[in-house]
Amino acid sequence: MSDWLGPTEWEALALSTKVALWSVSVSLGPAIAIAWVLARHDFPGRGLLNALVHLPLVMPPVVTGYLLLIALGTQGPVGGFLSDSFGITFAFQWTGAVVAAAVMGFPLMVRAIRLSIEAVDPRLEEAARTLGANGVLVFATVTLPQILPGLIAGAVLSFAKGLGEFGATITFVSNIPGETRTLSIAIHSLLQTPQGDAAAIRLTLVAIALSVAALLVSEVMARRAGNRIRGMAS
Amino acid sequence: MSAQLDIDIEKRLGAQMALQVRFQAGAGVTALFGRSGAGKTSVVQMIAGLMRPDRGRIAVGERVLFDSAQGIDLPVHRRRVGYVFQDARLFPHLSVRRNLLYAQTVARRRGQLKLAPVCDLLGITDLLDRPPGALSGGETQRVAIGRALLSDPSILLMDEPLASLDGPRKGEILPFLDRLKDETGLPIVYVSHAMEEVIRLADTMVLIDEGRVAAQGPVEEVTSRLDLRPLTGRYEAGAVVPARIAAHDEVYELTRLDIAGGGALMVPRIHQPLGTALRVRLRARDVTLSLTRPEGASPLNILEGTVRERAAPEGAFVDVLVDAGVPIWARVTRLSADTLDLQPGKPIFAIVKAGAIDRASLGRAR
Numbered sequence: 001m002s003d004w005l006g007p008t009e010w011e012a013l014a015l016s017t018k019v020a021l022w023s024v025s026v027s028l029g030p031a032i033a034i035a036w037v038l039a040r041h042d043f044p045g046r047g048l049l050n051a052l053v054h055l056p057l058v059m060p061p062v063v064t065g066y067l068l069l070i071a072l073g074t075q076g077p078v079g080g081f082l083s084d085s086f087g088i089t090f091a092f093q094w095t096g097a098v099v100a101a102a103v104m105g106f107p108l109m110v111r112a113i114r115l116s117i118e119a120v121d122p123r124l125e126e127a128a129r130t131l132g133a134n135g136v137l138v139f140a141t142v143t144l145p146q147i148l149p150g151l152i153a154g155a156v157l158s159f160a161k162g163l164g165e166f167g168a169t170i171t172f173v174s175n176i177p178g179e180t181r182t183l184s185i186a187i188h189s190l191l192q193t194p195q196g197d198a199a200a201i202r203l204t205l206v207a208i209a210l211s212v213a214a215l216l217v218s219e220v221m222a223r224r225a226g227n228r229i230r231g232m233a234s
Numbered sequence: 235m236s237a238q239l240d241i242d243i244e245k246r247l248g249a250q251m252a253l254q255v256r257f258q259a260g261a262g263v264t265a266l267f268g269r270s271g272a273g274k275t276s277v278v279q280m281i282a283g284l285m286r287p288d289r290g291r292i293a294v295g296e297r298v299l300f301d302s303a304q305g306i307d308l309p310v311h312r313r314r315v316g317y318v319f320q321d322a323r324l325f326p327h328l329s330v331r332r333n334l335l336y337a338q339t340v341a342r343r344r345g346q347l348k349l350a351p352v353c354d355l356l357g358i359t360d361l362l363d364r365p366p367g368a369l370s371g372g373e374t375q376r377v378a379i380g381r382a383l384l385s386d387p388s389i390l391l392m393d394e395p396l397a398s399l400d401g402p403r404k405g406e407i408l409p410f411l412d413r414l415k416d417e418t419g420l421p422i423v424y425v426s427h428a429m430e431e432v433i434r435l436a437d438t439m440v441l442i443d444e445g446r447v448a449a450q451g452p453v454e455e456v457t458s459r460l461d462l463r464p465l466t467g468r469y470e471a472g473a474v475v476p477a478r479i480a481a482h483d484e485v486y487e488l489t490r491l492d493i494a495g496g497g498a499l500m501v502p503r504i505h506q507p508l509g510t511a512l513r514v515r516l517r518a519r520d521v522t523l524s525l526t527r528p529e530g531a532s533p534l535n536i537l538e539g540t541v542r543e544r545a546a547p548e549g550a551f552v553d554v555l556v557d558a559g560v561p562i563w564a565r566v567t568r569l570s571a572d573t574l575d576l577q578p579g580k581p582i583f584a585i586v587k588a589g590a591i592d593r594a595s596l597g598r599a600r
Contacts, residue, residue, distance in 0.1 A: 127323040129310040132341030
């Protein structure tokens with residue numbers, strides 16, 4: 001297998017996986033928070049927040065990437081501040097690819113989690129409160145276990161999205177081998193080179209395998225979690 | 235006896251209904267009785283803090299849970315109420331054991347009660363390692379009661395805990411509730427619209443009708459009141475009489491009950507020790523009246539008294555309230571009532587069918 005893929009192809013594969021995993025990890029917390037707010041609270045501006053979260057899903061990815069570049073580039077308002085104050089830069093860094101993947105996967109994640117929060121029986125949460133659990137404990141011990149299948153589904157969707165992200169990533173952080181050349185960008189680059197077809201096909205097969213594997217893993221995990229919350233023996 | 239629960243609250247529930255409830259409850263079981271939609275559940279939800287009154291005060295013992303005047307509104311998790319929901323609400327992702335220990339492990343609430351004796355009391359020791367999905371309805375409700383008990387509550391709120399169960403399952407739980415009341419000493423608020431449960435379990439009764447307290451007092455008193463008949467139910471018409479087991483007759487398998495007011499009843503053998511205090515429910519249709527002591531009839535179960543009141547006639551029948559030391563209802567035909575000239579003050583003999591008293595009509599008094 002290691003001979004089958006060349007070193008640059010391995011590099012692209014490893015980078016993509018790293019970027020996708022990081023993007024899932026950093027967006028999980030905010031996604032739960034926003035899904036919670038959207039599912040449980042009614043406030044002025046709720047529709048706006050919902051639209052904002054879903055924007056990356058409906059906008060052309062290149063537009064999202066361009067907006068990220070404007071906002072988070074070293075000359076941008078947010079990016080300039082982060083760079084000057086903390087020395088954090090995203091432009092042309094793999095961390096920028098993480099941001100692009102996280103933003104693109106965010107609506108998918110929020111959607112899945114929000115649906116599962118809406119399906120949680122609030123009567124169980126009431127019961128936990130009467131037993132002495134405060135809000136945080138109720139969430140951690142009753143809500144969270146109940147939404148686990150949705151959480152897994154959301155995380156896998158976002159992971160898959162991050163693995164394959166192309167438009168926003170290449171616009172935001174360009175195509176730097178070893179730094180921002182992820183799987184999709186590598187395939188695209190290979191197709192531009194004269195003898196790249198074979199390698200492109202190999203990477204395509206890898207991409208398919210990874211996607212199918214992610215789907216299978218999420219199915220199994222979601223089913224286990226589902227059985228558990230229905231009170232069956234797992 | 236000092237009041238364990240002191241409640242005086244107002245709450246608007248939609249356009250049609252305003253809840254205005256005020257009562258005090260001592261130790262033992264206080265039944266909130268009334269039709270569906272009368273506002274009973276809202277009252278317990280407000281005690282638990284799951285619903286907020288518009289105005290008023292709720293205190294359990296010395297602890298004020300809610301006081302709109304003083305701006306006190308303890309959050310649910312700090313109220314120390316053991317709430318047994320009609321639908322049990324066990325956590326499906328936790329085993330029975332972890333459900334029972336939820337309050338102790340998650341909320342770090344530890345009271346006097348320990349897991350083992352509570353499981354003994356409720357007969358759920360064998361279920362500990364099962365998931366809640368594998369329990370029967372009766373088992374589920376017993377586990378829910380155990381879970382509430384183990385949360386170190388200062389009061390137990392039971393919202394129709396038997397309503398979702400069929401007859402045999404109810405019978406399975408009632409003895410546990412009897413023991414609960416005897417052994418824990420917690421004040422219990424028991425919401426129900428089933429008179430048999432109230433008579434079996436409750437000491438005090440608060441009758442709720444359209445969001446208001448229509449009557450409150452000892453169960454015996456409230457159930458015997460004529461003006462409350464439309465609320466306590468026509469088919470359930472009857473009186474509840476305090477009694478004590480005076481003797482057992484092993485040969486004929488009978489038990490003699492001395493009832494308050496001086497009379498005695500012979501009923502089928504009750505397997506309880508001598509001296510046990512009981513409440514006996516005498517349905518009006520199981521009691522007939524006679525002007526003279528019946529001759530030739532079995533001398534058992536004849537109570538002497540005077541006519542106190544006549545209810546409004548219903549078809550061919552009329553119910554008559556007799557003062558036999560304790561109030562007793564008798565159902566006679568209107569014809570008999572007129573023939574016997576049953577006017578208030580008239581001396582009368584009330585004849586109670588021995589077969590009328592069965593397990594379902596007995597409750598344990600405190």
